[in-house]
């Protein structure tokens with residue numbers, strides 16, 4: 001095959017800098033006992049045993065101690081540990097031990113939950129495993145073949161082929177490069193891609209932006225530069241919506257707690273003349289206020305959701321909190337091609353400038369497609385090119401033999417046309433006198449800009465293209481130019497003064513489930529926006545066919561004219577954004593987020609990378625390029641909006657359960673604290689001993705784990721689910737006050753009818769029973785409580801009734817109650833239950 005070999009060199013003599021590429025390329029290959037034809041399978045296997053798998057050090061699963069230590073790093077654990085230290089300092093060893101036990105148990109539960117989530121993800125890792133294309137030989141004499149290999153199987157000496165969208169799988173020395181540019185932000189922090197030539201080193205972790213190349217592996221696994229330089233893979237810096245809301249709630253509580261504990265001590269000293277002996281009590285109150293199970297509930301609820309999705313093998317959540325973020329998404333940005341349509345274009349028509357069918361136009365388009373596919377060595381031929389080639393085989397046979405390729409300038413991110421430079425085959429002696437033909441095809445606006453045309457004629461052709469697009473067809477303009485043959489490589493600067501040839505129009509059928517999925521998303525309160533590189537007319541028509549009202553389409557040139565603030569407003573009301581480059585897609589996503597929208601972005605190409613990073617949740621189908629999959633939080637088995645819609649529902653349900661936990665715990669805890677403060681000042685003795693506070697806290701914590709397994713009901717999945725700190729705190733204030741009223745009524749009844757021991761017992765019983773009632777009445781789900789929840793509620797009730805009269809109760813300083821007291825506490829509970837039912841109806845509305 002005649003190739004662009006003049007510009008593409010494997011230069012054995014060239015010298016380069018030291019590093020993973022000291023010495024000449026030939027020396028490197030010799031040192032690695034390899035060659036441009038690659039290793040034999042047997043040799044590769046031997047090397048794999050010797051060097052080990054090519055696993056990036058930062059990706060290894062975390063060890064148990066590390067997992068445990070990591071699970072302790074959250075504000076509530078820090079507060080608990082601080083309180084534990086205070087208790088130890090005043091020698092309240094009992095309290096200190098209980099706190100230590102709480103921290104340990106919650107750490108272990110959380111680490112276990114994460115481990116389980118990791119394990120279910122690992123089972124699916126093969127599905128999303130990144131592969132590399134290597135050149136190997138079956139035997140020493142066999143010809144080399146290129147095949148896909150899981151990245152961890154690479155060994156030094158392997159010859160790897162690179163294409164746009166690939167992650168550089170190991171440290172390489174390049175043997176060959178055609179227009180190769182590599183983005184190495186992970187390594188160098190450099191945000192712009194850099195050109196790479198033959199003989200250059202190419203380091204693991206980089207991503208290929210454009211061009212192709214091949215290189216020999218010089219280092220794998222722990223030996224790569226990336227493993228040495230960066231112990232952990234880089235992560236998104238800004239916290240997602242989930243962490244933002246959880247942190248908001250955490251800090252409000254911690255402030256409240258830091259206020260309450262000293263207040264207890266000071267008030268005790270001033271009003272009751274108590275000294276430091278109130279400190280353990282104050283600490284116990286503060287512990288009682290902490291929702292220390294929050295991290296456990298969060299991990300359990302999200303891991304459960306992720307495992308549910310993984311079981312269907314449709315959606316893989318790569319970062320647990322992303323599941324919550326997915327449930328919070330109210331705006332979903334998708335591309336058109338392959339998401340709304342099948343990405344199986346078929347040539348519908350080929351027309352000349354006057355709109356007459358013209359097979360010549362198809363022939364030129366096919367010449368362009370054939371030689372860009374060959375010379376640019378794209379790993380998978382572009383769907384449009386394939387469609388053109390298929391059509392030409394039937395309608396313009398013989399075009400392959402007419403020309404031979406000289407050079408190709410393919411499409412790329414932000415470049416909407418491709419050029420093939422071809423010449424007539426013939427006697428090489430006359431090569432110098434010959435001409436080269438530039439054959440260009442691409443987006444009509446871009447191609448027409450490069451044609452020598454009168455403005456009126458250009459306008460006419462733009463309209464003709466728009467008419468075709470309005471029928472939902474994808475339109476490519478075709479043009480060409482004759483040039484005296486030249487030596488040097490061609491550049492985009494050569495694409496000018498072209499002669500317009502005609503249009504090729506292609507149809508791409510809508511994806512079968514798209515209309516249904518769009519309607520379902522709309523019903524669930526998700527606004528779908530289409531960000532496409534295609535023509536505004538084509539995009540609008542497809543949307544209309546799928547029942548998505550396109551409104552006024554915003555094209556990239558008008559988008560460029562908008563300032564950031566203006567774009568925030570326009571983006572909110574626009575549904576279709578056309579002719580988007582990668583930067584435009586990212587800018588729209590950023591504008592939507594700046595406007596307060598929680599934004600998901602679904603994309604699968606190199607041109608989607610920036611937007612995937614910019615979005616709150618990046619979503620990529622399994623078939624997407626490596627870099628896009630690496631950047632995504634959620635990977636879909638197929639590019640199917642229906643699966644995504646299901647994942648959104650699961651995310652919302654997990655969030656609803658986390659919300660239930662926060663509402664129930666906090667209103668209960670806040671109520672207790674208020675009641676304890678008031679009673680502490682009114683009574684001659686402490687309303688409850690520190691050990692009693694902590695015991696009831698343990699019971700409550702254990703019971704609430706069941707909330708992670710609750711069924712939140714259909715309502716929960718109807719709207720985007722967000723934990724709103726303000727609404728939550730309002731709820732907590734209201735229901736906390738109600739709870740405090742019940743507690744205080746109990747205190748009053750008990751203070752009048754019982755002594756200190758029965759007082760403690762009565763309070764303990766009342767407290768666990770009210771908490772059981774709160775769990776049943778304030779959960780999100782309206783329907784039947786599932787098994788774990790009923791079990792937990794029953795457990796609370798039994799413990800509340802039996803513990804105070806058991807030997808354990810006596811050891812904790814409780815004494816049995818009189819029947820009268822039981823009766824009175826029963827009345828208080830009945831009134832509280834009734835008030836709670838009424839208040840709940842006021843808050844959630846009737847069910």
Ligand SMILES: Nc1ncnc2c1ncn2[C@@H]1O[C@H](COP(=O)(O)OP(=O)(O)OP(=O)(O)O)[C@@H](O)[C@H]1O
Pocket residue numbers: 335336337338382384385411414415416417418441442443444475476531532533534535580607
């Ligand atoms: N192989 C090709 N040859 C010529 N022009 C092309 C080719 N591929 C794409 N183009 C032009 O570039 C434009 C943008 O392509 P791009 O891949 O960015 O988006 P798209 O696939 O059209 O849409 P979407 O963003 O919805 O996936 C296309 O509409 C087309 O005009």
Ligand SMILES: [Mg+2]
Pocket residue numbers: 335337533605
């Ligand atoms: Mg595309």
